[in-house]
Each structure stands twice: as structure tokens, then as C-alpha cells.
Amino acid sequence: MMNYQKLVKMLNDLAQEFLVMESSELDIPTAGKFLNQLEEILAEAKELKIDPLRGCVSVLGRILEGTIMDTLQDKAAASGVLENGIHLMQNIVESYKNTGRYDGSIQELIDRGISLVGPVKSVAPEGSTQKEAGKDGGVIPSSAPQGEDKVEIMDESLTRDFITEGLEYIEEIEINILNLENDPENKDYINAIFRPFHSIKGVASFLNLEKIRSLSHNLESLLDRARNGEISVTPPLIDVVLDGADALKTMIGELRDVLEGKEPAPSGLDIPALTVRIKKIEEGFDIGAGGKKIGEILVDDGVISEEKLNQVLREKEADPSGKKLGQTLIEEKIAKPKQVSQALRKQVDRVTDMATIRVDTIKLDDLIDMVGELVITQSMISQDLKNQEHTDKRLARDISQFFRITSALQRISTSLRMIPIKQTFQRMSRLVRDLAKNAGKQVSVELVGEDTEIDRNMIDEIYNPLVHMIRNSVDHGLEMPEERIKAGKTERGLITLKAYHRGGNIVIEIADDGKGLDKRKILDKALGAGLIHTDEGLNDQEIYKMIFMPGLSTAGKVTDVSGRGVGMDVVKRAVEKLRGKIEIESEVGEGAKFITRFPLTLAIIDGMIVKAGPEHYVLPTISILQALRPPREAYNNIVGKGETINAMGRLMPLVRLYDMFGLEPEYKNPWEAIVLVVDSERGAKCLMVDKIIGKTEVVVKSLGEGLKNVKGLTGGAILGNGRVGLIIDTEGLFEMADQR
Amino acid sequence: MNEKNIKVLIVDDFATMRKVIRNLLKQVGYEDIVEAEDGVMALKALKSQKIDVIVSDWNMPNMTGLELLKAVRADPELAKTPFLMVTAEALQDNVVAAVKAGVNNYIVKPFTAEVLNEKIKKIMDSINK
Numbered sequence: 125m126m127n128y129q130k131l132v133k134m135l136n137d138l139a140q141e142f143l144v145m146e147s148s149e150l151d152i153p154t155a156g157k158f159l160n161q162l163e164e165i166l167a168e169a170k171e172l173k174i175d176p177l178r179g180c181v182s183v184l185g186r187i188l189e190g191t192i193m194d195t196l197q198d199k200a201a202a203s204g205v206l207e208n209g210i211h212l213m214q215n216i217v218e219s220y221k222n223t224g225r226y227d228g229s230i231q232e233l234i235d236r237g238i239s240l241v242g243p244v245k246s247v248a249p250e251g252s253t254q255k256e257a258g259k260d261g262g263v264i265p266s267s268a269p270q271g272e273d274k275v276e277i278m279d280e281s282l283t284r285d286f287i288t289e290g291l292e293y294i295e296e297i298e299i300n301i302l303n304l305e306n307d308p309e310n311k312d313y314i315n316a317i318f319r320p321f322h323s324i325k326g327v328a329s330f331l332n333l334e335k336i337r338s339l340s341h342n343l344e345s346l347l348d349r350a351r352n353g354e355i356s357v358t359p360p361l362i363d364v365v366l367d368g369a370d371a372l373k374t375m376i377g378e379l380r381d382v383l384e385g386k387e388p389a390p391s392g393l394d395i396p397a398l399t400v401r402i403k404k405i406e407e408g409f410d411i412g413a414g415g416k417k418i419g420e421i422l423v424d425d426g427v428i429s430e431e432k433l434n435q436v437l438r439e440k441e442a443d444p445s446g447k448k449l450g451q452t453l454i455e456e457k458i459a460k461p462k463q464v465s466q467a468l469r470k471q472v473d474r475v476t477d478m479a480t481i482r483v484d485t486i487k488l489d490d491l492i493d494m495v496g497e498l499v500i501t502q503s504m505i506s507q508d509l510k511n512q513e514h515t516d517k518r519l520a521r522d523i524s525q526f527f528r529i530t531s532a533l534q535r536i537s538t539s540l541r542m543i544p545i546k547q548t549f550q551r552m553s554r555l556v557r558d559l560a561k562n563a564g565k566q567v568s569v570e571l572v573g574e575d576t577e578i579d580r581n582m583i584d585e586i587y588n589p590l591v592h593m594i595r596n597s598v599d600h601g602l603e604m605p606e607e608r609i610k611a612g613k614t615e616r617g618l619i620t621l622k623a624y625h626r627g628g629n630i631v632i633e634i635a636d637d638g639k640g641l642d643k644r645k646i647l648d649k650a651l652g653a654g655l656i657h658t659d660e661g662l663n664d665q666e667i668y669k670m671i672f673m674p675g676l677s678t679a680g681k682v683t684d685v686s687g688r689g690v691g692m693d694v695v696k697r698a699v700e701k702l703r704g705k706i707e708i709e710s711e712v713g714e715g716a717k718f719i720t721r722f723p724l725t726l727a728i729i730d731g732m733i734v735k736a737g738p739e740h741y742v743l744p745t746i747s748i749l750q751a752l753r754p755p756r757e758a759y760n761n762i763v764g765k766g767e768t769i770n771a772m773g774r775l776m777p778l779v780r781l782y783d784m785f786g787l788e789p790e791y792k793n794p795w796e797a798i799v800l801v802v803d804s805e806r807g808a809k810c811l812m813v814d815k816i817i818g819k820t821e822v823v824v825k826s827l828g829e830g831l832k833n834v835k836g837l838t839g840g841a842i843l844g845n846g847r848v849g850l851i852i853d854t855e856g857l858f859e860m861a862d863q864r
Numbered sequence: 865m866n867e868k869n870i871k872v873l874i875v876d877d878f879a880t881m882r883k884v885i886r887n888l889l890k891q892v893g894y895e896d897i898v899e900a901e902d903g904v905m906a907l908k909a910l911k912s913q914k915i916d917v918i919v920s921d922w923n924m925p926n927m928t929g930l931e932l933l934k935a936v937r938a939d940p941e942l943a944k945t946p947f948l949m950v951t952a953e954a955l956q957d958n959v960v961a962a963v964k965a966g967v968n969n970y971i972v973k974p975f976t977a978e979v980l981n982e983k984i985k986k987i988m989d990s991i992n993k
Contacts, residue, residue, distance in 0.1 A: 151990055152970070156963035163964075192963050193956055282887065285880040293878075322923050323878035326952055329974035330884045344952075 128221040131168045134161065135217060139210045150203055155188045158206075162188070165213070176216050179230050183237035184209045190241040197240055205236045279331065283383055286327050290376050293320035297369045301362060308357035317365065318347040324372065335395065336375050342399055343368045346406045355406065364401050371398055374525070386517050418449055421467040427459050485580065488541055492727060495530075495537040496823030500842045502530050507844055538725060542577035545623045545630070548587060549574050552594055556619050559598040566605055566615055567598060572622040578630045579725040582702070586632070586722055589698040593634045593718045594619065596692065601638035601716050611713060613637065630724055635717040641710040643667050668708040672696040697805060703729065703746050729824055731841070733817040733849060734800070737787030740849040741813075742822055742841055743800065747854050749808060750801040751816060759794050769794060769810040771801050779861045780812045781852075784836060790814040804858050811857075820844060824851060836860050867893035867981070870988065871913070874899045875906040875920035875932065876950070885919060885950075888977040903927025907935060910942050917946040917984055922958060930962055937966045946987045 138161050145154060162181050169177035187206055190196040212233055219226040297320050304313035321344040328337035343365060349355045371393050381387070419433045428436075440452055450467070453459040505523060509515055553569040560567035578586075602608075602617035609615055622633040647659040650670045656662075674693040699706050704722040723729075731742035732751075750772060758770040759778070767778040778799070782789035791797040791814055800811045822841035827834065827850075836857035843849045872894055876882045882899045889897055898913070900906035902924050909915065918936065922929040929949055936942045949962050949970040959970055968987045971980060 151986075152963055153966065153968050153990070156966060159960065159964050189956060189960055192959060193954055279887070282880060282883055285883055289878060289880045316925075319877070319923055319925060322952060323876075323881060326921075326973045327878060327880045327884060329952075330881075332974075 128172065128217060131165065131172065131217055132221070134165050134168065135210065135214050137161070138165070139214060142207060142210055150191055152192055155192050159185060159188050172220070174216060174220050176226050176230050177213055180209055180213045180216070180233060183233055186241050187237055195241070197242070202240060205233070205240060209233050280383065283331060283379065286331060287376055287380050287383070290324050291373065293324055294369050294373050296320050298366070301365055301369070304357060305362050311351060314347055314351045314357070318344060318351060321347065333379070336372060339368060339372060339395060339398070342402045346402050349406055361405050364398070364405055367398060368402065371395065418464070418467050422453070422459060422463065425463070425467060427463045427467070428453070432458065492537050492541060493825065495534050496727065497842065498530050499534050500823060500844070502527055503844045504846050541580045543580050543583065544575045545578050545583070546574040548583055549621050549623070552590065552621060555591060556594060556598055559595060563599060564604065565598065565602055565617060567602060567617045567619055570618060570620045572620060573624045576623040576625060576630060579727070581726060582722060582724070585702050585726070589695045589720070590632065590634065592695045597634055597636040597638065597716070601636035603639055629721045632720050632722070633717055635715060637715040640712045640714055640716050641668055641671070641708065642712070646670050665708070668710060672706070702726065703744065727824060728821050729851070730819070731822050731851065732819050733843060734781070734813040735815040735817055736781040736785070736813050737789050739785070739787060740817060740843060740847055741781065742849045742851045743802070743854070745819060747803050748800050749803050752799055752801070753797070754794055754799050756795040769799055771799065771810055776801065776808055776810045778810045778812060779858065784857060784860060802854050804854050806855070806858050806862065809858055809861070822849070822851070868895050870894060870984065871896040871898070871916045873906060873909055873915045873918045875903065875918060875924070875929070877901050877921070877924045881921065888980050891977040892981040903929070903932035903935065906932055910936065910945065915945055917948060917987060919948045919950060922949055922951045930965060933962060933965050933967055946991060948983055948987060
């Protein structure tokens with residue numbers, strides 16, 4: 125015996141509540157309550173298998189939803205139909221209770237319901253999205269010329285807020301889309317991008333900013349479909365969202381111009397084209413540049429003929445359900461699911477095939493070189509603009525857009541040459557194993573941060589100094605197994621190679637858990653070699669740094685046995701040549717750590733621009749210790765020793781830059797000119813120049829084959845004023861000076 | 865009930881949007897307005913003072929408008945607080961979900977001050993009967 129009691133009570137409650145309600149008053153909360161009640165009734169009807177009841181619930185539900193959405197054709201008739209429906213349901217249940225079936229028909233109710241709410245729709249969201257898009261004129265932006273009309277500011281204060289907050293939101297979008305690119309499945313990221321567009325759209329609609337509203341709406345609905353898993357996050361989707369965010373930024377910029385009473389420059393935005401792209405991706409057409417359509421792959425595979433494909437595609441166009449081609453083909457039994465899924469996989473493979481290509485590094489270098497030129501030209505233009513008295517607002521806007529593009533271009537092009545340091549690390553860990561074996565030591569190697577990226581050209585350069593340091597750690601840092609056991613350590617030593625980015629540099633650490641540097645031994649050696657005269661007043665760092673001095677090696681054994689004769693001074697020089705730095709951390713009995721920092725690229729250097737005679741030269745900032753105008757009495761000319769300057773508490777040889785290159789200087793007396801204290805392997809020297817022009821980052825360019833071996837110069841650079849500046853190789857320059 | 869005596873809580877993560885709604889409310893005579901930037905802050909505000917009507921956005925971080933609505937309805941002390949949901953589109957699924965969860969009414973962006981006032985008034989009238 126079925127239990128109808130509960131259902132009967134539910135229906136009676138519903139009927140009663142409906143009766144006490146005044147007909148005019150089917151308000152939203154009441155409709156909501158009824159909907160919830162109907163849901164419970166439906167569940168019960170399913171349980172008891174009362175099929176006619178389910179139809180009734182569906183009709184009543186749709187009328188209630190129509191009431192809520194205010195889409196009913198005839199509002200007044202609604203409560204009548206609802207009342208009839210509830211009675212009908214009561215009758216059905218009564219009949220089931222008594223006879224187990226219902227012989228009447230619910231067709232009349234359905235007909236009346238349909239006349240109220242319109243015919244049954246198949247998929248609700250699909251229809252509404254399309255309707256929405258159509259309403260906006262989103263698909264075919266017929267209002268394009270009208271869109272160029274000047275923006276009208278409705279409320280100044282609100283518009284100002286909107287500009288500020290809107291730009292912040294777009295920044296947020298940009299950050300999150302990069303996250304999404306790395307993790308396309310992550311719904312949180314999609315949401316984090318969706319929401320700002322949504323918010324911008326909302327406010328724009330109030331401020332009557334139709335262009336902004338429409339674009340953010342289109343982007344939002346694209347992301348909505350991605351969020352619901354209807355389309356996947358592909359590179360074209362990411363691109364179009366980024367372009368959309370860019371376009372919004374530009375439009376908001378225009379808005380600001382209008383607000384400030386400026387004439388907005390023509391943005392050059394092609395919103396209709398962008399909209400079409402969005403729509404295409406939204407409809408799942410664009411699966412990526414060069415990607416083949418699923419139908420084409422199926423034809424290639426011989427699964428279907430081309431004629432058949434075209435026929436299905438035509439039929440599909442007429443069908444508004446928006447099904448995917450593959451789905452249609454399977455449903456109509458034209459292709460087997462397996463064939464379609466194979467084709468889909470091929471499609472994806474082809475797209476990923478496109479993801480990487482091999483490029484000659486020379487081409488890459490050329491590209492980076494040209495981008496470097498572009499950046500410099502850009503700074504020349506900006507310099508010129510600053511010098512103009514009246515700057516054309518429109519031009520300034522365009523230029524700032526141009527700057528944004530060049531800096532993005534520069535970022536991208538430098539990243540092209542970046543590769544993970546993994547390979548180098550792996551080579552080194554093999555080396556450690558070989559070295560350890562030869563030395564009769566046991567070593568484990570730990571690699572941290574192998575994915576850290578570095579300029580391809582730097583990798584070869586840093587390899588040798590790093591190898592020396594590793595040798596040093598294995599040979600001198602780590603103890604023999606028996607010594608380690610005595611010291612209470614594990615038999616097996618550990619070398620850790622670690623890489624990470626910090627402040628525009630790559631930091632590479634080589635750490636061992638050996639005995640650490642012996643300060644006493646270093647000091648004794650240094651005293652013995654006459655490098656220092658007293659061992660007092662030196663801090664740990666200063667003592668450790670002494671191992672980098674030429675002629676100081678605390679481990680006589682290595683030079684004897686291996687005969688390599690490579691001291692740490694060579695390492696230091698090599699590192700500095702790459703404009704890097706070394707630091708040492710050490711704890712006696714615990715181990716030592718060599719921390720090296722290298723610039724990520726050698727293509728750009730931080731330089732000091734100096735003038736000597738009519739020429740500009742660039743000196744690497746890293747080698748300059750001090751710049752001064754020496755007092756007259758600091759200058760000495762000692763026979764046999766040459767000219768000196770007393771700077772930084774020492775007498776240092778004076779090198780006249782103009783003299784080295786045979787130029788006519790502005791000043792011949794050091795006390796009128798500027799003197800730079802420049803560090804070199806040959807000791808610090810004072811370099812005399814006429815003037816310091818400034819400090820800047822320059823892109824290093826080779827002087828070409830013909831001038832490759834000119835002493836004292838490493839290359840050239842185009843300076844901010846468009847002139848060429850030669851980059852000075854201080855080592856070579858001082859070598860020349862010493863030979864005179 | 866006079867507009868002046870109705871305390872409105874505006875919930876939206878977009879500050880400009882809150883200002884838009886505040887301005888609209890002011891245009892039609894509302895004076896007592898508080899704001900919250902998300903559902904969590906809104907619940908805090910609701911606990912600390914007597915709010916007459918909540919005007920909340922649908923799409924917000926941390927806690928969506930729907931989640932806020934459900935939280936309000938689930939809290940015995942707040943359950944009766946009138947709730948007006950602001951949505952960008954009248955998407956039937958969303959609206960019906962909100963209505964089932966007990967929203968008093970909804971309003972689709974963009975709207976005028978008059979429509980907003982009308983909706984609030986309608987809610988206040990119905991609960992004061």
C-alpha cells in the first residue's frame with residue numbers, strides 16, 4: 125500500500141495557501157515559496173510514480189517562474205491556471221489513492237500553461253545568452269559608426285571613481301589571466317577574471333557607457349561559458365581576453381581624457397573585430413591558430429565524405445541548439461564516438477604541435493638586438509617630446525601606447541632566450557659524482573630551483589666559474605668519510621646547488637656541509653704572502669674574501685696533486701667579467717656556501733656615460749668605485765712612477781681617457797676635470813674624464829668583425845640622444861695604459 | 865514607512881557601484897545608508913545594527929549574493945530581513961534560485977532611482993501588512 129498521506133497533505137497545504145492569497149498578490153516571495161513546495165511535491169510524485177502529477181508540477185513551475193521573471197503573456201490569467209492546476213493535482217492524487225491510476229488528461233492544463241508562458245524551450249541558458257547578445261547588437265555591431273560618437277559624461281564624480289577602480293580591476297584581470305594561462309583548469313582564476321568584467325559592466329551600464337558595457341558584457345559571457353566548462357581555456361581565449369582588457373583600458377583612458385576636457389585621440393581600437401573574435405571563440409570555432417576543424421580531420425581520416433560533412437554543417441546552421449559537430453555526427457550515427465574522440469585528440473595534438481618551434485639562436489639574437497634598438501629609439505622620442513614646448517595631446521597618447529607595446533615586446537623577446545638552468549645543474553651533479561669518486565669521498569647532490577631561467581648566452585659563460593667552485597667544495601670543503609664520522613656527521617657529504625631569481629639577477633648557491641673555511645689558515649697565508657700586514661680588525665666576510673686574492677690558496681695539496689693551479693681569484697675574475705658577484709657564508713664544522721649573483725642577460729648593462737673631448741663613452745657602473753673632482757694637491761707627478769691621484773686614502777695611477785684615444789679634451793688639469801676610481805685586475809686606477817653625463821641602461825652591441833679586437837673597447841651602444849657611445853673595457857684600457 | 869526611516873545596507877565589491885546605488889537612493893529620499901564590500905562584511909554589519917533592507921549584488925568574491933541570502937535566511941535573528949538582489953541580467957536560473965532561497969525581490973542593472981524605490985517600497989509594504 126502506497127503512502128499517499130504525505131502528498132495529500134502537501135497538496136492541501138499548497139491549495140490552502142493559494143486560497144488565502146489575494147489574487148493580485150502573487151509576489152516574488154510567495155512564488156518562491158510555492159516553487160519550493162512544488163519541488164517537494166515533485167520528489168514525492170516521483171517516489172510514488174504518479175506521472176501525470178509530474179507534468180502538472182512542471183507546468184505550474186513554469187508559470188511561477190514566468191511570474192517571477194515577468195515574462196507572462198497574460199498575468200491576470202496566471203492565478204486562474206495555477207488554481208486549476210492545484211485542483212487537478214489534488215484530483216490526480218485522490219484517483220491514484222483510490223484506484224492506483226488517473227484516467228483523465230492533463231493536456232488542457234498544459235495547453236493553458238503554454239498559452240501563458242510560450243512553448244517549451246529546450247535549453248534555457250543557450251536561448252537566453254543568444255537573446256542577450258542579440259539585444260546588445262553584440263554579434264553584429266551595427267552601431268559601429270555611432271559608437272565613435274563622443275562619450276557623454278553622466279556623473280563626473282562617479283565617472284572618476286569608475287576610472288580609478290575600473291583600471292585597478294583591469295590590472296587584477298591581467299594578473300589573474302597569467303595565472304590562468306599556467307593553470308587553465310583552475311575555476312578560481314576564471315572566476316577572478318569574470319568578476320571584474322562583470323563589475324565594470326554593471327557600473328558602465330549605469331553611467332551609460334555603452335561601448336564599455338557591451339565589450340565587458342561579451343568578455344564576461346565568454347568567461348561564463350569557460351567557467352561552466354562549455355568551452356575550454358585555450359591560448360586564443362587567453363589572447364582575446366587580454367586584448368579585451370587592453371581595449372577596455374584604452375576606452376577608460378579615453379573617458380578620462382573627456383573628463384579632463386581633452387579631445388580623446390582616436391584609439392585605433394577595432395571593437396567590432398574584437399567582438400567577432402570573442403563570439404567565435406565563445407561558439408567554440410577557434411581552437412587555435414593553424415588548428416584543423418574536427419570535420420576536416422574526420423574527412424582526412426576517411427570517416428565521412430566531404431559532401432556528407434558539408435551537408436551536416438548546413439543542417440547544423442539551421443539548428444539553433446548549438447550542438448557541437450562531433451555530437452551531431454554521433455547522434456545521427458554518421459561517425460562512431462571512438463572516431464570522433466580520436467579526431468578530437470588529433471586536433472589537440474596538432475594544436476600542441478604548434479606550441480613549440482625551433483628557432484635559430486642567431487635569429488633570436490637579431491630580434492633581441494632590434495628590440496633593444498627600438499627601446500632606445502623610444503627613449504629618444506620621449507626625450508624629444510620633453511624638449512618640445514607644446515606637446516600634441518593626441519601624439520602623447522599614441523606615444524604612451526607605443527611605449528607600452530615596446531616594453532611588452534622587450535619583455536617577451538628577452539624571455540625568448542631564457543632557458544631553465546636544469547641542464548647545467550645536471551651536468552654539474554655528474555661532475556660532483558666524478559670528482560668525489562676520484563677523491564675517495566662520498567657525496568650526494570641536491571638540486572633546488574632547476575627551473576629557474578637564465579639567458580641562454582649566460583649559461584655557457586657561468587659554467588666554468590661554477591665548476592671551479594664546485595671542485596673547491598668537493599676537494600676542500602667536504603671531509604673524507606672517516607673524518608666526517610669523527611665529527612659526528614653522516615659519512616656521505618652533501619652538496620646543494622640552488623638557483624633562484626632575485627632583483628633582476630639569478631642567484632646560484634653552491635653549498636657543502638663540510639668543514640667550512642678555516643679563518644686562521646687564511647689569515648696565516650695572507651700574512652705569509654704579504655697581502656695583509658696585520659690580522660686584526662677584519663670581519664669574517666673580509667677574511668673569507670681573501671681567498672679570492674691572487675696567490676692565496678689554503679689548500680697547498682690541490683696545487684701539488686692536481687697541478688691545476690686554479691685559485692679562487694680566477695673564479696672571482698670570471699664572475700666579475702660577467703658583471704656578477706660572489707659572497708661566502710661559512711660556519712666552522714658546518715660547511716660553506718658560495719653565493720654568486722649574475723645578471724640575467726649580458727645584452728643590457730648598467731653604464732655610466734662619460735664625456736672625453738667630443739666623444740661619449742660608457743663605463744660599466746659596476747667597476748666604478750668612486751667619482752670625484754680631486755683637489756689640486758691630490759695630484760702628483762712622480763718621476764719614474766707617472767702621474768698619481770690621492771684618492772680613497774691611496775695613491776693611484778692616473779689614466780687620461782682622452783689621451784688613450786687621442787682626443788682633444790675640455791680640461792687637461794685633473795683638478796678641473798672629473799676623476800673616476802675604477803677597479804680592475806691590475807688594481808684600482810683613476811680614470812680622468814671631462815664630465816659625467818649620466819647613468820643609464822644600454823643595450824650592448826658588437827662593433828662588428830672588423831673592429832672586434834680593438835683594445836680597450838668591448839662594444840658600442842646607442843645612447844638616449846641617438847649618438848653612439850663606445851663601451852669601455854676597463855681591463856684592456858688599463859693594460860694599454862700600463863704599456864705606455 | 866518613510867524613506868528617511870528605512871536603513872539600507874548596500875552590498876557590492878565594486879566601490880563605484882555602491883556609490884551609484886547610494887546616489888540613486890539619495891535621489892529618492894533615503895538617508896540612512898550603510899555599505900559592505902562583500903557578504904562577510906555584510907553579515908558583520910547586520911549583526912551590529914538593525915538593517916531594514918539589504919540591497920545586495922549577485923556576483924561577489926568570498927561570498928556570493930546568493931550565499932549571503934542563504935546565510936541571512938538561516939540566521940534566526942536576521943531571517944526576516946528584506947533582501948533585494950541586484951543582478952546584471954535577468955538570468956532565469958539565477959533569479960529562480962534566489963527566489964527559492966527567499967529573496968524578496970530582484971532588480972536588474974541598470975535601473976533608475978524610481979524603480980529601485982518602487983521595489984523597496986513594495987517589499988516594505990508587503991512585510992508590514
